[in-house]
Amino acid sequence: MKPLLLSLRALATHEFRMTLRGRSGLSVALGAGALAFADAALRPQSPLVAGVRASLFGCGLVLVPLSLALVAGAARRDDTVGAGDVVQSRPFPTHLLFVARFLGTYTAVLALYAVVVACSLLCPLVLAREFASPLTFVHAFGRGIVPLLFIVALGYCGVAVAGNVLAAAIVALYWLYLLLWGDFLARVFNFSLTQNWPIYGALALSAVLGTAALRRFQDLRRSGVALPLAAAGLLVLGLLTAWNRVVHSHDKPLHRDPLAMQLAAQYAKASPRVPGVWLPDQHGRLWRTSSTDGKVLVLAFWSPHDPDSMTVLDDLRTALKDVPRASVACLAVCLADDHALSAHVASEGRYPFTMVTDTGTHFSGKLEDCAPLAEAFELAKLPSVYVTDRGHRLVADLASEGTLYPEGMAAAIGRALAVPVPPGIGVERR
Structure with missing residues (x-):
C-alpha cells in the first residue's frame, strides 16, 4: 500500500509540474498576479483591504476563469503529451491515475492562488510601506481553498467524462451566471462563501469520486461498491447540508428567518432608542445591546464589499484611545x-472593540435592504457611525453630520458622556 501511495504522490507531483510548466502556467500567474496588484492599488492602501480583495476579486473574479483553461488542458493531457509520459503512467488503474492527476492539478491551482494573494499584499507594501501580517495571508489563502476545489472538480471531471474541453466552457458559463445573477439568488448558491464550505466541499468530492468510479468501470468492467457509495453519500450529505442551511438562516428569496425579520422591523426613526442588536461576534458568542446598558454605545457599519468603508475601523481605534x-x-x-x-479582519487588525456580522446580509441592490440591521437603521451610505447616550438614545449620526474622522468621533462620544444618565439606567463601576 505504501509503495502505491508514494507512486501516486510522485504522479501528482508530476502533474503539478506539468500544469505550471510552459507558457500557460506562467501566463496565468503573471496575468492573475498583475490584475490582483492593480485592484489592490485602486483601493485604500491597507493590508487588510488587500487581503479581503485577494479572496473576493483575485479568487472569484480572476483566477476561477483563468484556471478553468488550465484544468481543461490538464484533464485532456493524454491526447496532447508525448507517448512516454502516458506509457509511464499506465501501470496504475485508471481511477487511481485520475485521482492522482486531479490532485496534482488542484495543487497547481492553489499555488497560482498563493501568487495572487502575495501580489495583492505586495501592493500596500510597495505603495504605502505597510507590511501584512502572516495571518492576513493565511486567512486570504484559506478562503479560496474550497471554492477552488469545487470549480476545479467541476471542470476537471466534466472534461474527463465528456472527453471534450467544451465541458470546461459550460462550467465557465455556470460561473458567469452566478456572477451576473448572484444579486437575485439565495446565498446558498454561492460556492465562494465560507459558510457554504460543507456543501460545496462535499459536492466537489462527490464529483471526483463519482468520476473515479466511472473510470474504474470503463477500465476494469466492474464498478465496485466503495467508490459509488462514497460518491452518493457525499452528494446526499451536500444536499442535506444545503437544505439545513436554508431553513435555519435568513436567506432571501428562499427563506426569511422570523428573528431576522424582527431585527429589521425596529426602525430607528420610530423610537428615540436605537434598534437592538443580537448577533454573533468574532468569537462566535451572541452579542446583545442590553449587555451595554449604562454605557455610551458607538455603532459603526462597514462592509468588505465597499473597501473604502473599512477605513472606519482604524478611525474608531484612534478615536477610542482617549475615552474612558x-x-x-x-x-x-x-x-x-x-x-x-x-x-478574520478583527483578528488581523487586533481591534479593541467587538465586531459582529449581520448574518442576514445579501449585499445587492439598495443598501438599506441588504441586511436586517441596515433596514432597521435605514442606512443610506457606508461607512456609517452612530453614537448614543447611556440610555441608547441617538446623540449623533456622524455620516449625516460629515464628521466621520477620529476627532469628530471623539467629540461625539464626549457629548454623549455629558448627557445625564436616564432614570432606571445603572452605570457600571469602573
Whole structure:
C-alpha cells in the first residue's frame, strides 16, 4: 500500500509540474498576479483591504476563469503529451491515475492562488510601506481553498467524462451566471462563501469520486461498491447540508428567518432608542445591546464589499484611545455575504472593540435592504457611525453630520458622556 501511495504522490507531483510548466502556467500567474496588484492599488492602501480583495476579486473574479483553461488542458493531457509520459503512467488503474492527476492539478491551482494573494499584499507594501501580517495571508489563502476545489472538480471531471474541453466552457458559463445573477439568488448558491464550505466541499468530492468510479468501470468492467457509495453519500450529505442551511438562516428569496425579520422591523426613526442588536461576534458568542446598558454605545457599519468603508475601523481605534473605556462600548457591524470576513479582519487588525456580522446580509441592490440591521437603521451610505447616550438614545449620526474622522468621533462620544444618565439606567463601576 505504501509503495502505491508514494507512486501516486510522485504522479501528482508530476502533474503539478506539468500544469505550471510552459507558457500557460506562467501566463496565468503573471496575468492573475498583475490584475490582483492593480485592484489592490485602486483601493485604500491597507493590508487588510488587500487581503479581503485577494479572496473576493483575485479568487472569484480572476483566477476561477483563468484556471478553468488550465484544468481543461490538464484533464485532456493524454491526447496532447508525448507517448512516454502516458506509457509511464499506465501501470496504475485508471481511477487511481485520475485521482492522482486531479490532485496534482488542484495543487497547481492553489499555488497560482498563493501568487495572487502575495501580489495583492505586495501592493500596500510597495505603495504605502505597510507590511501584512502572516495571518492576513493565511486567512486570504484559506478562503479560496474550497471554492477552488469545487470549480476545479467541476471542470476537471466534466472534461474527463465528456472527453471534450467544451465541458470546461459550460462550467465557465455556470460561473458567469452566478456572477451576473448572484444579486437575485439565495446565498446558498454561492460556492465562494465560507459558510457554504460543507456543501460545496462535499459536492466537489462527490464529483471526483463519482468520476473515479466511472473510470474504474470503463477500465476494469466492474464498478465496485466503495467508490459509488462514497460518491452518493457525499452528494446526499451536500444536499442535506444545503437544505439545513436554508431553513435555519435568513436567506432571501428562499427563506426569511422570523428573528431576522424582527431585527429589521425596529426602525430607528420610530423610537428615540436605537434598534437592538443580537448577533454573533468574532468569537462566535451572541452579542446583545442590553449587555451595554449604562454605557455610551458607538455603532459603526462597514462592509468588505465597499473597501473604502473599512477605513472606519482604524478611525474608531484612534478615536477610542482617549475615552474612558469603562463608560463606552463600541460595536462594528459587518455587512458581508461571507460570515467569516469580520472575524478574520478583527483578528488581523487586533481591534479593541467587538465586531459582529449581520448574518442576514445579501449585499445587492439598495443598501438599506441588504441586511436586517441596515433596514432597521435605514442606512443610506457606508461607512456609517452612530453614537448614543447611556440610555441608547441617538446623540449623533456622524455620516449625516460629515464628521466621520477620529476627532469628530471623539467629540461625539464626549457629548454623549455629558448627557445625564436616564432614570432606571445603572452605570457600571469602573
